[in-house]
Amino acid sequence: MIDEYRRTFAAFAANGGGRGPEWLATLRRNGMDRFAAIGFPTTHDEEWRFTPVSSIARVPFTLAPQPTMELSAAEVEPFRFGHDEWPTLVFVNGRYSARLSYRSVLPPGVQLRPLSEVLESEPTSLEGTLGHSGSLDGTSFTALNAAFLQDGAVLSVASGVELPSPMHFVFVATRDAQGVMVHPRNVVQVGDGARVNFIESYLSLDNESSYLTNAVTEVRVGSGAWVEHVRVQRESEAASHIGWTEVHQARDSHYRSFTLALGGRLSRLNLHARSNASNTETLLYGLYLTRNEQLADTHTAIFHDHPNCRSWEVYKGILTDRSRAVFNGKVFVKPEAQKTDAKQTNRNLLLSEGAKVNTKPQLEIFADDVKCTHGATVGRLDETAHFYLQSRGIPRVAARKLLTYAFAAEVVNEVTVAPVREALGRLVWARLAEGT
Amino acid sequence: MALLEISDLCASASGKEILRGVDLTVNSAEIHAIMGPNGSGKSTLAQVLVGHPAYVVTRGSVVYDGQDLLDMEPEVRAQAGVFLAFQYPVEIPGVTNAYFLRAAYNEIRKSKGLEEVDPMDFLDLLEEKLKLVEWGPEIMQRAVNAGFSGGEKKRNEILQMAVLEPRLAILDETDSGLDIDALRIVADGVNALKRPENATIIVTHYQRLLNYIVPDFVHVLSAGRIVRSGGKELALELEAKGYEWLTGGAEAA
Structure with a gap:
C-alpha cells in the first residue's frame, strides 16, 4: 500500500509537484518519507483507538486527473453563504478554479489567493510558514498532506484591518471523484489588531462517491486580533474526511471557531489551539450529526502555556441509526499558566438504540491557581x-x-x-x- | 351540554392509585376551584386532563365538548382548546419564546383548517397579548423559560394562554411562589381572558388567588375524591378552618 503512494508521489513529483522552490520539494519529500515510515494509524494508536481507518488504508487513492471535470457556477451556487459579493475561492477536486471563484475588490492590506498562485509568484513568501509547522509534520495524515500539498486558500490580513465580510473557501468534490484524494492546505495569517471572519466548506456533488479529503489549515492570529473561523464539512456520506486545524494565538487575541460535521462515512477533525503569550481567549463550538453507518470523530487540544488565558469549548452531537461519534478534548495547562480559565463541555443526544458515543475529556493541569472544568453527557430527548x-x-x-x-x-x-x-x-x- | 363532564375518574402513577373516582361537571362561563391538601390528587387531576403519559386512567370517563377526551393525544386536546398552565413550566434552551408560541399558535390554526400566520403578523398579535402580562417584546427573543424566575415562568404560562385562547383553561398551582405583584398580573390576565363560551379550573392549595379570581364553585379533593363542593364561601371557610375537618386527616397537609 505504501508503495502505491510512493509511486503516486514519484509521478506527482515528476509532474506538477516537481515545480516550485527547493524548500517546497524538501517539505514534500520529508512528508512522503515520514508517511512511508509510519503508514496509516491503527486502533492500537491511542489517538485512533475508536476510529479505524482501514477503509482508507485498504484502497490506494489517486490524485485527481487534470484538468478536472468542468462545473457550472450554478452547481456550486447552493453551497455559497450569505451574499453574492462575499469573496469566495472555489477548489474543484483540490485545484483552484479561477472561473468559479469570486475575488471582489479587497480592502487594502488584504490578500486572498490560491496557494498554487502564491507558490508560483512568490516562491519564498510561505517558506517560513509551511516549512515550520511544528507538530503538523508528525502524523500520518499531515505528513501525507505535506507530501501532496499543491493548492488551498491563502488569506493574509494586515495589522489593524477589519474585513467587511467573511471570506469563503469552498472545496468541491465532483461526481467523478470516486477513488480520488485531495490534500488542501490553507494558510490564514491575521495581523495585530485585525478582525477577520472566514469559512471553510468541504462538499460533494454526489452523496455516494467515495474519495478522501485530507485537509490542513493553519491559522495565525496576531496580537489583539479577533478571528472567527467556521468550518463546514458536508462531504459525500461515502467519503472519508480528515481535517487538521492548527491555531496559533498571540497576546490578547480572540479566536473563535464553529465546526459542523454532516458528511463523510468516516470523518476526523483535529483542532489544536496554542497561545504564545498571555491573555488570549479561545472559543471552540462544534456540532456533529451522524446517521446510518457514519462515524464522526473530533479531537480538540488546547494548550495553555501562558498565564491569564481563557478557553471555552462546547461540542454537541446528535446521532441516529447505528452511527458513532468520538470526542476527545484535551486541555493542557503548564505550571506557569496561572489564572487559566478553561471550561469544556461535550453533550450528545442519541436518537436510536444502535447509536454510540465514545467521549473523553482529558485535562492535564500543572498549575495550581486555575479554574478548569469539564463535563460530558450522553442522553436522550x-x-x-x-x-x-x-x-x-x-x-x-x-x-x-x-x-x-x-x-x-x-x-x-x-x-x-x-x-x-x-x-x-x-x-x-x-x-x-x-x-x- | 356541559363543556367538561368527568365521571368516576380513577388514575394511577407508577402503580399507585391517586384518583379514586372523581366526578365533576364544568359548564361554559364557569370558574371552578379545586382545593385540597398536598397529596390529595389535585395536580394529578390536572395532568390527567391534558394527557400526561406518566398517569394511567384505570376507570371512568371524561367527555369534553361532546368528545372522549381520554382518547385524544395531548396535542389534539390542546388543538381542541384544553390548556394547562403548568405548576412547573419546563425550560427549553435553544427555542425562543417567539418561535415556540408561533409554532403552537399555527398548529392550533392548522387543526381548524386556518392558514398559518407569518412571523410579522404574529408579532402584531403578540403586542396586545404582551400588554396583558405587562411585558415588552424583548421577552420573546429569550429561550422558553430558560433562566426565568418563578414569577416569570408563571407569567409566561398566562401569556401562552392569552395567545392560544383555550376554551378550557386549567391553572395548576399558578399562585405558588408568586409575590403580590406577580399574583395580581397573573390574576388580571386570567380575568381579562374570561369569555362566556370558556371555562376555567383553578387548582390551588391556598385561598389567596381566589381573592383575585372569584370562583363560581369550590371543590375539595381528598384522597382522590371530591369530598365537598360549594360556592366561593367554602374557600374562605377552608382558609379559616384548614382541611382537617373535611378530610378527617386522610392525608398529612
Whole structure:
C-alpha cells in the first residue's frame, strides 16, 4: 500500500509537484518519507483507538486527473453563504478554479489567493510558514498532506484591518471523484489588531462517491486580533474526511471557531489551539450529526502555556441509526499558566438504540491557581419538554424535531455573522427533517 | 351540554392509585376551584386532563365538548382548546419564546383548517397579548423559560394562554411562589381572558388567588375524591378552618 503512494508521489513529483522552490520539494519529500515510515494509524494508536481507518488504508487513492471535470457556477451556487459579493475561492477536486471563484475588490492590506498562485509568484513568501509547522509534520495524515500539498486558500490580513465580510473557501468534490484524494492546505495569517471572519466548506456533488479529503489549515492570529473561523464539512456520506486545524494565538487575541460535521462515512477533525503569550481567549463550538453507518470523530487540544488565558469549548452531537461519534478534548495547562480559565463541555443526544458515543475529556493541569472544568453527557430527548410542547398543540413528531433542533441551536447560535448563522441553522434543520 | 363532564375518574402513577373516582361537571362561563391538601390528587387531576403519559386512567370517563377526551393525544386536546398552565413550566434552551408560541399558535390554526400566520403578523398579535402580562417584546427573543424566575415562568404560562385562547383553561398551582405583584398580573390576565363560551379550573392549595379570581364553585379533593363542593364561601371557610375537618386527616397537609 505504501508503495502505491510512493509511486503516486514519484509521478506527482515528476509532474506538477516537481515545480516550485527547493524548500517546497524538501517539505514534500520529508512528508512522503515520514508517511512511508509510519503508514496509516491503527486502533492500537491511542489517538485512533475508536476510529479505524482501514477503509482508507485498504484502497490506494489517486490524485485527481487534470484538468478536472468542468462545473457550472450554478452547481456550486447552493453551497455559497450569505451574499453574492462575499469573496469566495472555489477548489474543484483540490485545484483552484479561477472561473468559479469570486475575488471582489479587497480592502487594502488584504490578500486572498490560491496557494498554487502564491507558490508560483512568490516562491519564498510561505517558506517560513509551511516549512515550520511544528507538530503538523508528525502524523500520518499531515505528513501525507505535506507530501501532496499543491493548492488551498491563502488569506493574509494586515495589522489593524477589519474585513467587511467573511471570506469563503469552498472545496468541491465532483461526481467523478470516486477513488480520488485531495490534500488542501490553507494558510490564514491575521495581523495585530485585525478582525477577520472566514469559512471553510468541504462538499460533494454526489452523496455516494467515495474519495478522501485530507485537509490542513493553519491559522495565525496576531496580537489583539479577533478571528472567527467556521468550518463546514458536508462531504459525500461515502467519503472519508480528515481535517487538521492548527491555531496559533498571540497576546490578547480572540479566536473563535464553529465546526459542523454532516458528511463523510468516516470523518476526523483535529483542532489544536496554542497561545504564545498571555491573555488570549479561545472559543471552540462544534456540532456533529451522524446517521446510518457514519462515524464522526473530533479531537480538540488546547494548550495553555501562558498565564491569564481563557478557553471555552462546547461540542454537541446528535446521532441516529447505528452511527458513532468520538470526542476527545484535551486541555493542557503548564505550571506557569496561572489564572487559566478553561471550561469544556461535550453533550450528545442519541436518537436510536444502535447509536454510540465514545467521549473523553482529558485535562492535564500543572498549575495550581486555575479554574478548569469539564463535563460530558450522553442522553436522550427530555420527555418533560416533549410533553410540554405537545400540551401546547405541537404534534409529537414535530415536537421531537423542534427539541432536537434546539439542542443543536445552542452551538449554531454562537456564530456571530447573522447570514452565516441562519444558513447553518437551515442546513441543520434540513438535515434533521430528513431524519437526522 | 356541559363543556367538561368527568365521571368516576380513577388514575394511577407508577402503580399507585391517586384518583379514586372523581366526578365533576364544568359548564361554559364557569370558574371552578379545586382545593385540597398536598397529596390529595389535585395536580394529578390536572395532568390527567391534558394527557400526561406518566398517569394511567384505570376507570371512568371524561367527555369534553361532546368528545372522549381520554382518547385524544395531548396535542389534539390542546388543538381542541384544553390548556394547562403548568405548576412547573419546563425550560427549553435553544427555542425562543417567539418561535415556540408561533409554532403552537399555527398548529392550533392548522387543526381548524386556518392558514398559518407569518412571523410579522404574529408579532402584531403578540403586542396586545404582551400588554396583558405587562411585558415588552424583548421577552420573546429569550429561550422558553430558560433562566426565568418563578414569577416569570408563571407569567409566561398566562401569556401562552392569552395567545392560544383555550376554551378550557386549567391553572395548576399558578399562585405558588408568586409575590403580590406577580399574583395580581397573573390574576388580571386570567380575568381579562374570561369569555362566556370558556371555562376555567383553578387548582390551588391556598385561598389567596381566589381573592383575585372569584370562583363560581369550590371543590375539595381528598384522597382522590371530591369530598365537598360549594360556592366561593367554602374557600374562605377552608382558609379559616384548614382541611382537617373535611378530610378527617386522610392525608398529612
